[in-house]
Amino acid sequence: MKRSALILTAALALGWSAVAFAAGFPLVPTGVGNAAGPVAACDTDGFTISYTTSAGNVTQAVVGGIAAACAGGSLQLTLTDSSGASIGSGGPVTVAGTTATVPLATQPYAGSVAGFQVAISGP
Amino acid sequence: MRRALLAAVVVAAGGGSTLAFAANLNGVTATSLTVYSAPSTVPTSSCSSGATQDTWIDSAHKNTQHGSDAQLTVTAGGASWALVEFAPCAPANAAIVSASLNLYLASSPGGGRSYGAYPITSSWSETVAWKNAPSTGGQSASATPGGSGSTTSWSLASDVQAMVNGGSNYGWAIEDNGGGTASGSYSSREGGNPPALSLVYYP
Numbered sequence: 001m002k003r004s005a006l007i008l009t010a011a012l013a014l015g016w017s018a019v020a021f022a023a024g025f026p027l028v029p030t031g032v033g034n035a036a037g038p039v040a041a042c043d044t045d046g047f048t049i050s051y052t053t054s055a056g057n058v059t060q061a062v063v064g065g066i067a068a069a070c071a072g073g074s075l076q077l078t079l080t081d082s083s084g085a086s087i088g089s090g091g092p093v094t095v096a097g098t099t100a101t102v103p104l105a106t107q108p109y110a111g112s113v114a115g116f117q118v119a120i121s122g123p
Numbered sequence: 124m125r126r127a128l129l130a131a132v133v134v135a136a137g138g139g140s141t142l143a144f145a146a147n148l149n150g151v152t153a154t155s156l157t158v159y160s161a162p163s164t165v166p167t168s169s170c171s172s173g174a175t176q177d178t179w180i181d182s183a184h185k186n187t188q189h190g191s192d193a194q195l196t197v198t199a200g201g202a203s204w205a206l207v208e209f210a211p212c213a214p215a216n217a218a219i220v221s222a223s224l225n226l227y228l229a230s231s232p233g234g235g236r237s238y239g240a241y242p243i244t245s246s247w248s249e250t251v252a253w254k255n256a257p258s259t260g261g262q263s264a265s266a267t268p269g270g271s272g273s274t275t276s277w278s279l280a281s282d283v284q285a286m287v288n289g290g291s292n293y294g295w296a297i298e299d300n301g302g303g304t305a306s307g308s309y310s311s312r313e314g315g316n317p318p319a320l321s322l323v324y325y326p
């Protein structure tokens with residue numbers, strides 16, 4: 001269990017940098033694999049997002065378009081500004097359908113939001 | 124000997140990108156990680172409201188009430204003012220992105236005028252006359268009236284933000300900041316093109 005957590009932490013760190021790297025590359029399937037064979041994302045066609053605001057700050061977001069294969073996974077959401085810096089975050093919440101409601105622990109001004117990042121670990 | 128392998132797939136999707144990771148440590152495959160990022164902005168809301176009251180007051184006729192007039196006359200040298208008040212249509216504590224007071228210019232004062240919007244700081248009604256004019260604060264915004272049939276707009280986001288945050292709201296006085304005798308007339312709420320306060324905001 002602890003070993004898996006360590007691996008996930010490393011993978012998460014690598015993942016964020018890879019997101020930035022991948023931004024200019026439309027499709028980069030790799031040949032890297034392990035004993036279990038190539039991995040596949042639990043969702044490959046992306047997510048939608050909608051927001052709830054209060055007094056101009058984002059208090060909650062609903063992530064939609066989640067594939068059934070992600071059920072049981074743990075979802076974390078990060079909102080970013082125009083420079084890509086994190087300005088708000090929420091989760092983890094357990095994926096239990098095609099949408100996930102994520103209350104934000106850090107609630108940014110709505111006008112500052114320029115992007116979002118979703119990370120689902122597992123299932 | 125410990126050996127860790129990471130496998131990744133990157134797939135573009137809908138303006139973002141998705142990555143999947145899995146790890147194999149000593150032959151044990153760990154949970155995968157899917158990461159997706161995309162640009163996104165929070166949509167604004169917008170609304171527009173009509174004046175709850177309007178009139179104009181005339182220094183040349185200190186006792187005359189104009190609350191039922193179809194036009195609001197603004198005269199150079201501060202000789203006459205238009206008064207307008209709205210109930211802003213944004214919810215309490217909304218974050219105002221923009222607020223535009225729009226008045227339809229029925230009769231132009233000519234070019235080169237500067238009309239100021241001054242927040243009114245005391246209560247008034249459409250029975251007000253020059254002799255009991257409400258008090259006003261410093262200028263919030265200015266605009267240059269165009270030709271007859273155009274709309275003059277003042278940007279008043281700060282004032283409206285204070286209103287929706289619970290501050291006082293007595294509307295604005297429109298005054299000509301220059302000298303001379305030029306007069307312009309705007310359609311009142313009794314006219315064909317009534318005043319409007321248009322807001323863009325985050326609830």
